[in-house]
Amino acid sequence: MARGRLRIHLGAAPGVGKTYAMLQEGQRLRGQGADVVIGLVEPHGRRLTAALAEGLETVPRHTLVHRGTAFTEMDLDAVLARRPQVALVDELAHTNVPGSRNTKRWQDVDALLDAGIDVVTTLNIQHLESLNDVVRQITGVTQHETLPDEVARRADQIELVDLLPETLRRRLVHGDVYPQDRVEGALTHYFRLGNLTALRELALLWLADRVEEGLQRYRAEHGITAPWETRERIMVGLTGGPEGETLIRRAARITTRTPGSELLALHVVPGNGLAQPNRLGVLARQRALVESLGGSYHQTVGEDVPEALLRFAEDENVTQIVLGASRRGRFSLLLRAGVGQRTIHRSGPIDVHIVTHEQAAKGPSLRLPQPARGTGPARLWSALAGAAGLLPLLTLVLIALRDRMGLPGALVIYMLAVVLTALVGGVLPALVTAVAAGLLADYYFTQPLRSLDVVHTIDVVALAVFLAAAWLVGTASGAAARRTGQARRATSEARVLSRLAAAMMRGQDLPALLEQVRENFSLTSVSLLERGPGPVREPEHAPEPEHAREPRWYVVASTGERPPERPHQGDVEVPIGDHLTLAAYGHGLSGDDQRILSACATQIGIAHTHGALTRHAAETDTLAAAERTRASLLLTASHDLRAPLRSAEDALVRLRDLRPTGPSREASRLLAAARSAVRRAAQLVTDLDDLSRLHAGALDLYLRPVDLDEALTAALDDLGTSGRTIALHLPEQLPYVIADAALLTRVLTALGADALRHSTPDTPPALTAEARPERLTVRITDGTTSEPNGSRADTLPLRLSRDLTEAMGGTLDHTTGPRAFAVTLTFPTHRPGR
Known part of the structure; x- marks a missing residue:
């Protein structure tokens, strides 16, 4: 039975329309006459998605009870018994309720595929196992339901369901993805514009790699070695x-x-x-x-x-x-x-x-021939030297025994020398030895003696047969010796790699692994180097051409005496990826040794990367714990300070009313200043509380179209009489902005109070609003700056205003001039009736 085909609709985030696209595909296949059933679909309360499922046969789910609560899952046995041509199964990475036939839904899908049923399913990019840590860094959310990448890569078709981040956020605002009570939290956390853009890029890059893999697999399956110019x-x-x-x-x-x-x-x-x-x-x-x-x-x-x-x-x-x-x-x-x-x-x-270049045709005019493949220079010259010493010695012995052995015996003895030479140096020294032995046999053992002339035909035949046999025996002996050496080397390589892998499994540190590599290859010292971000600067008096700049390298780990600190300083250099290199001092390595050293270096690079990721995860957990502790302390302090500040303000009010005739003018001024300071401290406590709750995700937001005129009026009322000095420059008609009305009023009030506090009576603050395509900008400028550049941007009111603005989907920027400080707010707009 042929295995079914798997088609995945891949999305960057929830709400892009994966389930809708899956149901559209089901309706299209049904219209073509295919037998399509819904194994499981999760509409999540979306009316259009549920409507698209109408007309498709749905296999009833089965109910499971876990810890006293009833859950429904896909009835795998019922779908297998129904045996449709195509099954629609939503959320491939879902974890089944305990008690189900399989732990994961992708295992259920595998069972359907094994039964010959085609499956159309959905998957979000954040559920892929290889991208789990990257998604956590982007969104701050750990995905507990993950899918092995290999499962997705086995799919016959993967279709990206793409949606612009801005469009997805608008769908959220309109309630097309989540209920209204979840929209505000989603927009300010997981569905922030930066998060959605990063997730979309992840999905596109992962799918691009999948396309490249498919191209390479197709070329391999069809035996295509010629390059395809998909790109230069x-x-x-x-x-x-x-x-x-x-x-x-x-x-x-x-x-x-x-x-x-x-x-x-x-x-x-x-x-x-x-x-x-x-x-x-x-x-x-x-x-x-x-x-x-x-x-x-x-x-x-x-x-x-x-x-x-x-x-x-x-x-x-x-x-x-x-x-x-x-x-x-x-x-x-x-x-x-x-x-x-x-x-x-x-x-x-x-x-x-x-x-062409300046060095063309400037090299040596003649080069010595290179030694034969499979033999190193030392073995070749050793074999020739041995033959040069052995042949004269054998010749002297054979001359003494010439009357007893004759030409046949001499040729047999010379054949032994040819075989020995082949075992040591390979084919080339064996052929040289065979020719030399044939000439010696002709000169000393054929008539006429001490001459290269040959009188008897039988002697000519014997010499010819000897040369042919010597060539064959030398070739076979050299090949056997080469194969033996290769087998020994393969055994040695396997032993080296297995020892290194075992050491990595035992958790040995990088210096211990490098020491093992140094001992295996008899090197003097070994260093693992990591490239830094910037180039090494040459001295100012020296010329600094572009090609002479070298990257900065750092020693990650080393072993041995005086290990190299840069790649080119070592006798051996093995690059590991883009930023790591293994450098070593010692004798030059053969090609085979360098190849096995490259494999060892790759394993060491993996060990280094794994250790770095482990340390980063531990540091991240430590920072997260410290952040949680800090937020908890801020919340506790704000709650504890509210009551004392309220009591202090009440005491000041009673102190002012204590004397029947009222306090003196100086006492009134001091009491008013004290009450203002207490109120400001109370406001700072409230701001700290809101800032902590905002970062913890506990601040409720209700985004809706808001009239900026109403928000400005409320902010000016909160500022009291001082707010009347702010110069307003507003157009006649302003579009509505997407924001939380209460928080927008609070931001405008905080920025207005900050501008009033830093302005002089001669240069009051100014507020300007300008409508632009799809957005509205509000600029608040005060007349002077009484603090050093950059310090005002770090004050608590501006930090809270920036975080609140970004939580509502807007931006807050500031600029500092010679005698002016300006804050610019930008919000997306919504025109009534659109």
Whole structure:
């Protein structure tokens, strides 16, 4: 039975219309003749959603009792017994009531898919397990119902149900998402404009990665290795030579002229892993230049440079390659084509740009041939040296026994030398030894002696058979030795990785892990380096070209004597992601050793990231606990101070009325000042209380269309006679603003009182209102500033006004001039009758 197909309607937040889109899809499939049933739909009291479900068959839910309360869940057995073609199941990440057949609803959906039933479902981006901590940082809410990413990635189709954050907030205000009693809290907390924008970006980025994965999977399933130009990816090949900077800038210009393209730089380390030390610093500067131009730097190990370049290009779907003209001379190029020409011949549909530079054709005219693959230089020269010593010794012994053994016996003994040479050095030394042994046998053991001439045909045949047999035996012996070495290396690599993984599972710290790596590869010292945010500044008297700036590096952990403090200082450098690098002092590593070191470095990078996340979570919990404690103390203090302040004001009133003839003029002035101070202290306590309740989410908001004229009138009445001195500049008609009427009045009163307190009688405050498209701005300006710049913005009235304004969906900004301080309020507008 074929497995059913899964389609997910993905949304950035509740209320974007996922359930509505799912029901629309169900109605469309039903109209095409498909057998569609509703397994479970949660309309959440939304009238339009419930109406769209009409006409679709609904499988009755089954009831479960948990802790004395009855709950309803999807009846999985009933849906399986009904066996429709398509089942609509809402809220994929939902946790079932205890006692259900499965713990999670996605497990119920899996059972339907296994039964061959197609499922259409819904999911919010915040329920994905990999994004749970990111969503908590954005919204401050921990999602307890999560879904493994793998479940969502297995879906056959994922459709994003997108809605602008402003549109979603308007739906909330109109009561299309939540009941009216929940709208105010939702707008000021989870559904803040910044939260919705961040969640929408998360959904788009996650879905973009899913599209990229689908493209790569399709290419792999259909055996497509040629790049598809879905977007341009320009790769520049770096050798570590001085021409690299020219190539990087040329590739960057190509990238700039192609919008949406990506720049990559690749350095191919020789297969023996022996990078030239004088090139490490050059590569470090070139890497910094690539990253400063917005590109990414990569490194790989390969015997054949063109093959390594094209393999990386195919893996990364590169569309263009930029290479430098060869630095080799003409005679050397006649013997073997350069890297650029060989890359062009194998590149297929990938464009290859050959860029000229000052270093072109300035290299050595002739190079010694490289040793055969699979054999290091030490083994090759050791095998040749051993053959050079062994063949003369065998020849002396065979000459002494020539009368007893003859040519056949000598060839058998020489064959033993060929086999030994092949086991040590591989095929190339074996062939050299075979030719040398054949010449020695011809010279000393065939007629005429001490001559390379051969008289008897049988001797010619024997020598020819010997050379052929020696070639075959040498090839087989070299291959067997190579396979044996590879098996031993694989065993060693597995042992190294397993030891490191076991150490990570035991929770060892980073220095202990680095020490294990140092011992495994016999290195002198090892450092884990993390790149900082800024470049290292050169001395002022020294020139500072752009490519000479290096990023700042910090030592995260190290082991050994005098560990490197920067990547290019070490003999070995292994990048880990964009900000981490493993650097080490010690002997040069082979290509295989560098590859296994890269795997170890990746594990160490994972351990470092996991530790950082753990520490961050602990610090966040500590800060959250401290914030809760502070808020609790503020609430307690405000409640405790209210009664004493009220008693102090009552005492001042009684003191004023104590004398029958009334207090003197000076006493009246002092009593009035005391009462004003007590009232201000009481207002500060109230402001602290409201600020704490606002941050704790306990302040009730009722957002509705509010007439600004009414709010201004109430604010001026609260300010008393002093409020009449404020100059008003208002247009004849003002649109309604979306706000809480009481809180808006309070904000205007607080800002007006603050402006009056900092103004002089000659320069009274001014209030100006201006209607703009979809918003209204109110500007309150006072005539002078009596405090240093920036200090007024940190006062309690302005902080409370800003937080209250943002809670209502508006903004509050301030500007400070030479002799003026202005506060600007912005609110969304709502015209009556719209």
